[in-house]
Amino acid sequence: MERMDFAAMLAAVREKAPLVQCITNIVTVNDCANILLAAGASATMAHHPLEVADAVAGVQALVLNLGAVGDREAMLIAGKEANRLGVPVIFDPVAAGFTGLRRETARKLLEEVQFAVIRGNASEIRSLTEDKEGGSGVDVAQADAVTESGLPQAAELARTLSKRTEAAVTLSGAVDVIAQGERVLFLRNGSPTMARITGSGCMLSALTGAFCGASPDKPFEAAAAAAASIALAGERAEELRLKKETGNATFRIDLIDSVFNLTEEQLIQGVRYEVYQG
Amino acid sequence: MERMDFAAMLAAVREKAPLVQCITNIVTVNDCANILLAAGASATMAHHPLEVADAVAGVQALVLNLGAVGDREAMLIAGKEANRLGVPVIFDPVAAGFTGLRRETARKLLEEVQFAVIRGNASEIRSLTEDKEGGSGVDVAQADAVTESGLPQAAELARTLSKRTEAAVTLSGAVDVIAQGERVLFLRNGSPTMARITGSGCMLSALTGAFCGASPDKPFEAAAAAAASIALAGERAEELRLKKETGNATFRIDLIDSVFNLTEEQLIQGVRYEVYQG
Amino acid sequence: MERMDFAAMLAAVREKAPLVQCITNIVTVNDCANILLAAGASATMAHHPLEVADAVAGVQALVLNLGAVGDREAMLIAGKEANRLGVPVIFDPVAAGFTGLRRETARKLLEEVQFAVIRGNASEIRSLTEDKEGGSGVDVAQADAVTESGLPQAAELARTLSKRTEAAVTLSGAVDVIAQGERVLFLRNGSPTMARITGSGCMLSALTGAFCGASPDKPFEAAAAAAASIALAGERAEELRLKKETGNATFRIDLIDSVFNLTEEQLIQGVRYEVYQG
Numbered sequence: 001m002e003r004m005d006f007a008a009m010l011a012a013v014r015e016k017a018p019l020v021q022c023i024t025n026i027v028t029v030n031d032c033a034n035i036l037l038a039a040g041a042s043a044t045m046a047h048h049p050l051e052v053a054d055a056v057a058g059v060q061a062l063v064l065n066l067g068a069v070g071d072r073e074a075m076l077i078a079g080k081e082a083n084r085l086g087v088p089v090i091f092d093p094v095a096a097g098f099t100g101l102r103r104e105t106a107r108k109l110l111e112e113v114q115f116a117v118i119r120g121n122a123s124e125i126r127s128l129t130e131d132k133e134g135g136s137g138v139d140v141a142q143a144d145a146v147t148e149s150g151l152p153q154a155a156e157l158a159r160t161l162s163k164r165t166e167a168a169v170t171l172s173g174a175v176d177v178i179a180q181g182e183r184v185l186f187l188r189n190g191s192p193t194m195a196r197i198t199g200s201g202c203m204l205s206a207l208t209g210a211f212c213g214a215s216p217d218k219p220f221e222a223a224a225a226a227a228a229s230i231a232l233a234g235e236r237a238e239e240l241r242l243k244k245e246t247g248n249a250t251f252r253i254d255l256i257d258s259v260f261n262l263t264e265e266q267l268i269q270g271v272r273y274e275v276y277q278g
Numbered sequence: 279m280e281r282m283d284f285a286a287m288l289a290a291v292r293e294k295a296p297l298v299q300c301i302t303n304i305v306t307v308n309d310c311a312n313i314l315l316a317a318g319a320s321a322t323m324a325h326h327p328l329e330v331a332d333a334v335a336g337v338q339a340l341v342l343n344l345g346a347v348g349d350r351e352a353m354l355i356a357g358k359e360a361n362r363l364g365v366p367v368i369f370d371p372v373a374a375g376f377t378g379l380r381r382e383t384a385r386k387l388l389e390e391v392q393f394a395v396i397r398g399n400a401s402e403i404r405s406l407t408e409d410k411e412g413g414s415g416v417d418v419a420q421a422d423a424v425t426e427s428g429l430p431q432a433a434e435l436a437r438t439l440s441k442r443t444e445a446a447v448t449l450s451g452a453v454d455v456i457a458q459g460e461r462v463l464f465l466r467n468g469s470p471t472m473a474r475i476t477g478s479g480c481m482l483s484a485l486t487g488a489f490c491g492a493s494p495d496k497p498f499e500a501a502a503a504a505a506a507s508i509a510l511a512g513e514r515a516e517e518l519r520l521k522k523e524t525g526n527a528t529f530r531i532d533l534i535d536s537v538f539n540l541t542e543e544q545l546i547q548g549v550r551y552e553v554y555q556g
Numbered sequence: 557m558e559r560m561d562f563a564a565m566l567a568a569v570r571e572k573a574p575l576v577q578c579i580t581n582i583v584t585v586n587d588c589a590n591i592l593l594a595a596g597a598s599a600t601m602a603h604h605p606l607e608v609a610d611a612v613a614g615v616q617a618l619v620l621n622l623g624a625v626g627d628r629e630a631m632l633i634a635g636k637e638a639n640r641l642g643v644p645v646i647f648d649p650v651a652a653g654f655t656g657l658r659r660e661t662a663r664k665l666l667e668e669v670q671f672a673v674i675r676g677n678a679s680e681i682r683s684l685t686e687d688k689e690g691g692s693g694v695d696v697a698q699a700d701a702v703t704e705s706g707l708p709q710a711a712e713l714a715r716t717l718s719k720r721t722e723a724a725v726t727l728s729g730a731v732d733v734i735a736q737g738e739r740v741l742f743l744r745n746g747s748p749t750m751a752r753i754t755g756s757g758c759m760l761s762a763l764t765g766a767f768c769g770a771s772p773d774k775p776f777e778a779a780a781a782a783a784a785s786i787a788l789a790g791e792r793a794e795e796l797r798l799k800k801e802t803g804n805a806t807f808r809i810d811l812i813d814s815v816f817n818l819t820e821e822q823l824i825q826g827v828r829y830e831v832y833q834g
Contacts, residue, residue: 019695026304026582027311027323033583033754038804042695043754045583046655048626054655070326099324099332139297139320196538198311198321247538248316249531253805260752260803304582305589305601348604377602377610417575417598474816476589476599525816526594527809 004185006271007264009211009218009225014040018060018213022206023047023075025067025094028199031252032063032206038260039229041210047071052078060213062087063206064109067094072105079113088116088212088219091167092205096120097127115167116212116219119205122146122154125171129161139195146173155184155276168219170208172201176227177276180220184276187224189231191238196248197255204230207259228271233258235270282463284549285542287489287496287503292318296338296491300484301325301353303345303372306477309530310341310484316538317507319488325349330356338491340365341484342387345372350383357391366394366490366497369445370483374398375405393445394490394497397483400424400432403449407439417473424451433462433554446497448486450479454505455554458498462554465502467509469516474526475533482508485537506549511536513548560741562827563820565767565774565781570596574616574769578762579603579631581623581650584755587808588619588762594816595785597766603627608634617769618643619762620665623650628661635669644672644768644775647723648761652676653683671723672768672775675761678702678710681727685717695751702729711740711832724775726764728757732783733832736776740832743780745787747794752804753811760786763815784827789814791826 019042022032029045036043046055052074056062062082064075082089091113096106106128118128122144146154158169158179171177176187194200207230211222237254244250297320300310307323314321324333330352334340340360342353360367369391374384384406396406400422424432436447436457449455454465472478485508489500515532522528575598578588585601592599602611608630612618618638620631638645647669652662662684674684678700702710714725714735727733732743750756763786767778793810800806 025323027307029583030308030586030754034805034808037752037754044651044654045581045623046651048657051625051655051657054657058654067323069329095322095324098322098336099329101326101329101332196315198308198315245539247535249312249534249538252312253531253809256805257803260805261801303601305585308586345601347607373600373602376600376614377607379604379607379610474593476586476593523817525813527590527812527816530590531809 004221004224004273006225006228006267009215009221010229010262010264010267012214013210016214017042018210019044019058020061020063020206020209020213021046021055021059022063022065022209023052023068023071023078024063024065024202027067028202031199031203035203035256035259036206036210038256039207039210041213047074049074049077053081056081056085056087059087061090061209063090063092063209065092065094065202065205066096066102066106069101069105075109076112079109083114088216089113090205090209090212091115091118092202093118093120093124093128094201096124103127110165115165117168117170117208117223118161118165119170119172119208119223121172121201122157125157125161125169129157140173146175146177151175151186152278155179155278159184168223170223170227172204176231178220178224178227183220185224186274186276187227187231188272189228189235189270191234193238193241193248193251194234197252228267229259229262232267232270233262282499282502282551284503284506284545287493287499288507288540288542288545290492291488294492295320296488297322297336298339298341298484298487298491299324299333299337300341300343300487301330301346301349301356302341302343302480305345306480309477309481313481313534313537314484314488316534317485317488319491325352327352327355331359334359334363334365337365339368339487341368341370341487343370343372343480343483344374344380344384347380347383353387354390357387361392366494367391368483368487368490369393369396370480371396371398371402371406372479374402381405388443393443395446395448395486395501396439396443397448397450397486397501399450399479400435403435403439403447407435418451424453424455429453429464430556433457433556437462446501448501448505450482454509456498456502456505461498463502464552464554465505465509466550467506467513467548469512471516471519471526471529472512475530506545507537507540510545510548511540560777560780560829562781562784562823565771565777566785566820566823568770569766572770573598574766575600575614576617576619576762576765576769577602577611577615578619578621578765579608579624579627579634580619580621580758583623584758587755587759591759591812591815592762592766594812595763595766597769603630605630605633609637612637612641612643615643617646617765619646619648619765621648621650621758621761622652622658622662623758625658625661631665632668635665639670644772645669646761646765646768647671647674648758649674649676649680649684650757652680659683666721671721673724673726673764673779674717674721675726675728675764675779677728677757678713681713681717681725685713696729702731702733707731707742708834711735711834715740724779726779726783728760732787734776734780734783739776741780742830742832743783743787744828745784745791745826747790749794749797749804749807750790753808784823785815785818788823788826789818
C-alpha cells in the first residue's frame with residue numbers, strides 16, 4: 001500500500017469546495033453544516049421527498065444519516081438518484097441496531113443504494129454486518145468498544161462489511177479502522193471528549209462527504225483523510241479544553257474551529273496511521 | 279423533611295450514566311443532548327412513532343417536550359410504554375397554553391401517561407392546572423412571573439398540579455419551586471441570562487430525566503437536584519459573561535460547560551434552598 | 557430620502573420586545589431563536605399546521621423560511637392569518653431556485669401572502685423575479701454575487717421584486733441592497749466569514765422580523781436596520797476571530813453575542829450606507 005497523501009485530499013476539498021447534501025437528523029444538522037463550511041465545502045440539507053432528486057443533481061456528494069429515519073423515503077429516492085448520476089453516497093447507520101425500524105431501514109438502504117463509504121461505530125458496523133440487535137442508543141456498546149487487543153477483530157468486521165457492500169468502511173473508535181476490501185488502515189488520532197458531545201460521528205460522516213465530493217474516485221483515501229482531519233481537530237480542541245478548563249460545549253466549538261484552521265502541514269505532521277498487515 | 283443530598287444525586291448520574299430518551303422540539307434538541315452528555319448521562323433523541331416503543335425498552339428515562347407537538351403520537355406511544363416498563367417519564371409542557379393544539383395534547387398526555395416529574399414555568403404550570411389559555415409563547419406571562427411576594431401562590435399552584443397528577447412538579451422561575459404533594463422546596467439559584475437563551479427550560483427538563491434515570495425512586499429529589507445543578511451552572515456562566523463581556527450565545531456554551539465541570543463540592547456549597555412551611 | 561434613524565429602530569426592538577414567530581428550517585432554527593433573544597425580542601418557533609393560526613394571533617411578526625418547505629401548508633395558513641390580523645410577514649426564499657418544489661412553493665406564497673419584507677441573496681431574489689432555476693444550493697451563484705460594478709443591476713433586481721410584490725426587499729451580499737419601490741439603499745457593512753457559517757441569512761431574516769414587529773409601519777427602515785445590526789455584529793465578530801485566531805464556530809457565537817451587546821451608539825457610528833440615486 002502506497003503512502004497516504006492526506007494533505008492532497010484536504011487541498012482538494014478546499015480547491016473544489018464541493019456542495020454536499022446531507023439528509024440528516026434534527027439533533028446535529030447544524031453542526032454538520034458548519035463543519036462542512038469549516039472544511040471549505042458547501043452544504044445543503046434539503047430532505048423533502050419531493051425535492052431530493054432535484055437537489056442531488058446539483059451536488060458533489062450525498063450523506064444519508066439513519067438518525068433521520070423519518071426521512072427514509074427521501075433517503076431512498078436521493079440515494080438511487082445519486083447512484084444513477086455517479087454522485088458518491090455516504091451512509092451513517094446511526095444507532096442501526098437500536099430499533100426494528102432502523103434495522104429494517106438500514107437493510108433496505110443497503111439493498112437499494114450503492115454506497116461509496118459507510119461510517120459508524122463498532123456496534124453500528126456490527127449491526128449492519130450481522131443484521132441483529134445491538135448498541136446502546138447512539139453510543140457504542142461496551143462489548144464493541146475498539147481496544148488495542150480487539151483491533152484484529154475490528155479490522156475483520158470492517159473488511160466483512162466492505163466486501164459485502166463494495167463500500168469503503170470507516171469504523172470509528174478510540175482507534176479508527178478504515179477498510180476497503182482487504183485493505184485496512186488504523187488511525188490513532190482523536191480525543192476522548194469527542195464521545196462527550198453529540199454529533200462527532202455525524203460530523204465525520206458529513207466531512208467524509210466533503211472529501212468524497214472532492215475526490216470521488218478515491219473513497220478509501222477520502223474516508224481516511226476525513227477521519228484524520230476531524231481526529232486531529234479533536235486533539236487540538238482537547239488541548240484547548242484542558243488549557244482553558246472548559247467543557248464539552250466549548251470543545252464542540254473548538255473542534256469545528258480546528259477544522260476551519262487545519263493546515264496541510266498539521267495534517268502531515270500530526271497524523272498517526274499504520275497499514276494493518278493481518 | 280430531611281436535608282436534601284444534592285451531591286449524592288449528581289454522583290448517581292455520573293456513576294450510572296443513564297441513557298435518556300428525549301422526544302423534543304427542533305429548536306433545542308442539540309442543546310438537550312449536549313447537556314445530558316455534560317452531566318455524564320447519555321442521550322437518544324429517537325422520536326419516530328414506529329420506533330419509540332423499541333427505544334424506550336433500552337433507556338432509563340423518557341422526556342416528553344410539548345414543543346414537539348407534531349410528534350404527539352410518538353409521545354403517547356412512548357409514554358405509555360415507559361409506564362408499562364417502569365421507566366420514569368418527565369413532561370415539559372412548553373407553551374402549553376399558547377395554542378389549542380398544545381392544550382389538547384397536554385390534556386391527553388396527562389390523562390394517558392403517569393409522569394414522574396412535570397417541569398414548566400409558572401404560565402405553563404398554571405395552564406395545566408386550570409386548563410385554559412395563557413403564557414406568551416414560550417415565555418412566562420408577566421402576571422405569572424414568580425416574585426418573592428408571590429411565592430406562596432406559586433407553591434400552591436405547584437402543589438395543586440402535583441396532587442392532581444401524582445407527579446413531582448418543578449415550577450421554574452427566578453425562584454424555582456419544587457413540589458410533591460404537600461412537600462415544597464424553594465431554590466434560590468440561577469441567573470437572569472437564562473431567560474435570554476432558548477432552551478434553558480428544555481435543558482432543565484432533559485437534565486431532570488438524567489437525575490430521574492439515575493435515581494428512579496426519588497423523583498422529588500431528582501427534580502430538585504437537576505434544578506440546582508443547572509441553576510448553579512447558570513451562576514457560573516453569568517460570572518463568566520460579566521467578566522468576559524460576552525453575550526447570550528457564549529452564556530449558553532458556558533452553561534453547558536459548567537454542568538460538565540460541576541463538582542459535588544460546588545453543589546453542596548452553592549445551593550440555596552429552603553423548605554416551604556406554608 | 558431622509559436620514560435613516562437606525563438607532564431608533566434598535567431602541568424600539570428593545571423597548572417593545574416583540575414576539576416573533578419563525579416557521580423555519582431545522583438547520584438554523586436554534587440560531588434564529590437565539591439571535592432574536594440577543595436583540596431583545598422573544599421567539600416562538602411553532603410550526604404545526606394545526607396551531608400556527610392560534611400562534612400568529614399572539615405574535616408581532618411572522619417569518620417564513622423556505623428551508624422549511626416541508627411546512628409549506630403551515631406557512632400558507634400562518635401567512636394568510638397574519639395578513640388578516642395585520643401582523644407583518646417576512647419571507648426568506650432560501651435556495652428558491654434550487655428545486656422545483658421550492659420554486660412552486662415560493663410562487664404560491666407570493667401569490668397568497670402579502671409580505672412586508674423579502675430577504676434573500678442575489679440568486680434567490682433573481683429566482684423569485686424571473687421564476688427560473690438558479691443558485692447553487694443555499695449559496696449565491698458566482699454569477700450573481702454582488703460586486704461593486706454590479707450594484708446598479710442588483711438595485712434594479714431588488715426594485716423589480718419590490719414593485720411586483722409591494723414588499724421591501726433586502727438583497728444580501730458583500731454590499732446589502734435594500735429596496736422599496738424606487739427607494740434603494742446600499743449598506744456597506746459585514747464580514748466575509750458570515751458566508752462560512754450556516755444561518756447568516758436565516759438569522760438576518762429572523763432579525764428583520766424583530767425590527768418589523770417593533771416598527772410595523774416601517775418595513776423599509778426595519779429591513780435596513782436589521783441588516784445594519786447583523787452586519788456590524790459580523791464586523792465585531794470578525795475582529796475577534798482574527799485576534800483570537802478562531803474559526804467559523806466561534807465566529808457564530810461572537811456574532812450572536814455582538815447583537816446582544818450592540819449599542820445604539822455603535823450602530824450610529826459604525827453603519828456605512830448610501831442612498832442609491834440611479
